[in-house]
Amino acid sequence: MDGREIGWAMVEGILAGMRPSVKEEVIDFDKIFVRYNVIEEEKKLGLKPEELVKDIMPKDEPWKTIAYAVFKGDAATALEETKKALEKYPPKEIVDKGLAPGMQAVSKLYDDGIYYLPQVMLSADAMSAAVQYIEQKVGAGKIEKKGKVVMHVAEGDIHDLGKNLAKVFLVADGWEVIDLGRDVPVDEVVKAVEKYKPVMVTGTALMTTTMTAFPKIAKKLLDKGIKIPFICGGGAVNEDFVNTFPLGVIAKKAHQAPKFAEAAKKGISWEELRAKWHEIAPA
Amino acid sequence: MGIKRFTSMAYKSADDIVFGKALYPVYERFGVPIGAGFVVPEIKVAPRPGSEKDLETFVKHHKEFTEEILKICATLGFPYIMIEQEHVFQQTYNPKYAYETAHAQVELAEKYYEEYGIGVTIRHTIGDIRKAEAEGGLRESDLTKRMFESFEQAASAGVGDVAIETLGGKEIVDYAVARGDIKGILFGIGVCGSEDMAWVWPQIVKIATKYGTIPAGDTNCSGANTVMFLAGGLMDREVAHTIAALARAIAGARSLVAVEAGAKGPLKDCGYENPIIKAITGVPICIECTSICACAHIDVMGNLNRAVGDVYSNESVEYHQEFGGSTAEVWTAVTGNAAALSNTALQAKQEKVLRDLLTYSDMYRDPQGLILAYPNAYRIGKVITQYGKDPYLRAKYAAIEAGNIILEAAEAKKIKLSRWELDTLNKAMETLKALPDDADKFLEDCLKEYKNVPYFNPKNYGW
Numbered sequence: 001m002d003g004r005e006i007g008w009a010m011v012e013g014i015l016a017g018m019r020p021s022v023k024e025e026v027i028d029f030d031k032i033f034v035r036y037n038v039i040e041e042e043k044k045l046g047l048k049p050e051e052l053v054k055d056i057m058p059k060d061e062p063w064k065t066i067a068y069a070v071f072k073g074d075a076a077t078a079l080e081e082t083k084k085a086l087e088k089y090p091p092k093e094i095v096d097k098g099l100a101p102g103m104q105a106v107s108k109l110y111d112d113g114i115y116y117l118p119q120v121m122l123s124a125d126a127m128s129a130a131v132q133y134i135e136q137k138v139g140a141g142k143i144e145k146k147g148k149v150v151m152h153v154a155e156g157d158i159h160d161l162g163k164n165l166a167k168v169f170l171v172a173d174g175w176e177v178i179d180l181g182r183d184v185p186v187d188e189v190v191k192a193v194e195k196y197k198p199v200m201v202t203g204t205a206l207m208t209t210t211m212t213a214f215p216k217i218a219k220k221l222l223d224k225g226i227k228i229p230f231i232c233g234g235g236a237v238n239e240d241f242v243n244t245f246p247l248g249v250i251a252k253k254a255h256q257a258p259k260f261a262e263a264a265k266k267g268i269s270w271e272e273l274r275a276k277w278h279e280i281a282p283a
Numbered sequence: 284m285g286i287k288r289f290t291s292m293a294y295k296s297a298d299d300i301v302f303g304k305a306l307y308p309v310y311e312r313f314g315v316p317i318g319a320g321f322v323v324p325e326i327k328v329a330p331r332p333g334s335e336k337d338l339e340t341f342v343k344h345h346k347e348f349t350e351e352i353l354k355i356c357a358t359l360g361f362p363y364i365m366i367e368q369e370h371v372f373q374q375t376y377n378p379k380y381a382y383e384t385a386h387a388q389v390e391l392a393e394k395y396y397e398e399y400g401i402g403v404t405i406r407h408t409i410g411d412i413r414k415a416e417a418e419g420g421l422r423e424s425d426l427t428k429r430m431f432e433s434f435e436q437a438a439s440a441g442v443g444d445v446a447i448e449t450l451g452g453k454e455i456v457d458y459a460v461a462r463g464d465i466k467g468i469l470f471g472i473g474v475c476g477s478e479d480m481a482w483v484w485p486q487i488v489k490i491a492t493k494y495g496t497i498p499a500g501d502t503n504c505s506g507a508n509t510v511m512f513l514a515g516g517l518m519d520r521e522v523a524h525t526i527a528a529l530a531r532a533i534a535g536a537r538s539l540v541a542v543e544a545g546a547k548g549p550l551k552d553c554g555y556e557n558p559i560i561k562a563i564t565g566v567p568i569c570i571e572c573t574s575i576c577a578c579a580h581i582d583v584m585g586n587l588n589r590a591v592g593d594v595y596s597n598e599s600v601e602y603h604q605e606f607g608g609s610t611a612e613v614w615t616a617v618t619g620n621a622a623a624l625s626n627t628a629l630q631a632k633q634e635k636v637l638r639d640l641l642t643y644s645d646m647y648r649d650p651q652g653l654i655l656a657y658p659n660a661y662r663i664g665k666v667i668t669q670y671g672k673d674p675y676l677r678a679k680y681a682a683i684e685a686g687n688i689i690l691e692a693a694e695a696k697k698i699k700l701s702r703w704e705l706d707t708l709n710k711a712m713e714t715l716k717a718l719p720d721d722a723d724k725f726l727e728d729c730l731k732e733y734k735n736v737p738y739f740n741p742k743n744y745g746w
Binding site: 021022024027029032033035036037038040041045110113115116117118121122125156157158160161164165168182183207208209210211212236241 | 298329330331332333334335371372373376412414450457460461462463464509513517518520521522523601635636638639640643644645647648649697699700701702703704737
């Protein structure tokens, strides 16, 4: 390399070192990604949620005020109006004509892709506040439920958010939930199923080595002749694993829970649920 | 050792932050340099279900996949590797499991270092198996003692570094996130989480130092990652991605506590908040993002965190067979090759070009990526140091700064937000700005508001 070549090499080296990093202005980001959520939402912006659920919502008082309080997630009003109603009406009527329609409306809008989880949660909180008050006054068990569901988080696992979300969806839909909590031993789950005779049992787990409790539970239930669906979900839990043991049916989202319960109540077997969950309880 | 708060930035310019280089590199056992001009690949394998049935089976399984990882490093010519063992429950609950698995892995690391010269470091991430509701709570229960004992055992077995994912404040975050409650998220992550870390971390540092093991770092996996997972992809409707972005900024203020207590890095891989902490402290960081960790989960930050990461992790993969080999082999190949690209850029002195390409590929895909892009992570870091001495205030203002970044980008039409994302962000910003600047007042208010949240017990945080 002669002196001139060395000189050019040095210039190129200097230029390379000084080369500006990438300029944002030259990038057409629309060719890299698309925020489909924005596009999808725009299609629905003209829709008025209250119009879409007007057939579900009651028109007469006091049911209308109670239902709309639940619908809007206004716990204070839902509780106050429920207190007043309880002086005149039986608990079942308050639930059926006021609280439940408000919750059904929110659930419909969520299922239709218009509402979001926080709206469902706040409505469920409002409904729960009212139902708890009624139960305190008249006694638990006086409000008719659709059926029972036993829920738990696997032994050694404390990650219970998924279970808690699914529980909210179930309670809001009128199911009685026997919540065994988190880090629950296998035998405790089996005993609860024997005792409460639920339409189904659920289990969630985050880790590969805690979800191994599920086949043990399934085996013990089968040994006792219990063949209810065992709905399994959580971080490490996948369909391949759940399909390795009897009773197991995979769940991917919390909002599937009421649909699984309805199916179980109708007597749809775990085998059929496993095969057709995409249709029966889509994620 | 006490807590030394950061009130100024280690990096003087965002442009100085780049992958593979940290202001304060860490040199692990077996010659592995972290943040010293190389990107090191990391592999993490979750043990096969059933392997936990007894100690012998468990250790044998760990030996098998560790050797597979090391063989593939030799096969593909990788000079360095970090093998992380994120403890499953049984591994921390039974400290003997922690020792025996660590010991077996360290022996293999020595073997491959001696045979091939491959720099292998073993990380053990001890499981935070504490339960808020256990007798003795987060601080005094049998589970707490077992957790610290597992740190002792892993460190004494010779691992390169130890890490953890502390879960202080998780009960509050779980409650708040489903309700879109930014105040609760701030309280859970920014206050409870920081307080718990300030209690846990000095003890970890003490144990690690005793054995010459590096106290590496923490992550807000239990908080901000829960929010991120629930927020999901673009079409999910559980949590607005703008809220997830604010939670991440808050987590930056929270996970910093580990370094303030003496952690040296590389910070734990699933801390997506790590770019903020690297900007503040100059310590090296492990990172994950979809392009290298899709085996574990898919987020909307495909390449972004690779731009400033010093260790590229696959996050976790369950052990099984793929066409290319076992998942241990396949994902070592993935992270190893990602690291090779970045190392090539470093050698060619093109690291800033690659850094910016990795950043731009995701910066405007989602608000979560936007606030973690290195210039914005730096902005958030600056605000955190401005209020550095007060864990609550720095978390609050980190969230507000993240909100400002998103709103500015939306206004400039650089990021498109849905109505829901924008409305939720505006509401959260109003809430945050209305909160007091007095940490005691905020605490008093939250203790009343969240007193009935399941498993929440102020005693767990020393209140």
